[in-house]
Amino acid sequence: MSDAVRITFQGSAEERDQLAREAAELLDGDEEFRRFVRLVTVPVEPGRMGGLAEALEIVGAVEPILTAAVGALGYWLGQRATAAPVTFEVRQDGVTRRITVDEAGLDEALRRFEDFAAGRSASDEGEGDVAGGDPVARPGP
Numbered sequence: 001m002s003d004a005v006r007i008t009f010q011g012s013a014e015e016r017d018q019l020a021r022e023a024a025e026l027l028d029g030d031e032e033f034r035r036f037v038r039l040v041t042v043p044v045e046p047g048r049m050g051g052l053a054e055a056l057e058i059v060g061a062v063e064p065i066l067t068a069a070v071g072a073l074g075y076w077l078g079q080r081a082t083a084a085p086v087t088f089e090v091r092q093d094g095v096t097r098r099i100t101v102d103e104a105g106l107d108e109a110l111r112r113f114e115d116f117a118a119g120r121s122a123s124d125e126g127e128g129d130v131a132g133g134d135p136v137a138r139p140g141p
Contacts, residue, residue: 008055010087020053036061074110
C-alpha cells in the first residue's frame with residue numbers, strides 16, 4: 001500500500017473545490033485523521049482571492065487510519081450521492097481509478113473505493129461500469 005491516496009473530484013472547478021474542501025473539513029474535524037489530510041490547491045488565478053482546491057490527499061497514514069478515513073469519506077459520499085451522483089478519481093501507487101457513487105450502486109462503489117485505497121483491488125478485479133470503478137490509465141509521479 002502506498003503512503004498516499006489522492007482523491008480528485010470531477011465537475012466544474014467550483015464543484016471540485018467545494019467537494020474537496022467538504023471532504024477535507026470532514027476528516028480535519030477528527031483528531032485521529034487531521035495530521036494525515038492535505039488539501040491540494042491550484043495556483044491563484046489573477047483576480048481571485050484564493051486558490052481553488054484541486055484534490056484531497058491522505059498522506060502517511062498507516063493502514064488502520066487510512067481504512068477508517070476512507071470509511072468516513074465513504075459515509076459522506078453516500079450521503080452526498082442521495083442528491084446527485086458524485087464522481088471522483090482515486091490515485092495510489094501510480095494507478096488511478098474513477099468511481100461514481102450514486103444511490104443505485106452505492107454499496108458496490110464504496111466497497112471498490114475502500115478496496116482500492118487499501119491496496120486490495122488490482123487489474124484482476126472485473127472491469128465494470130464507471131460506478132464500479134474503471135481504471136484510468138495515467139502515468140504518475
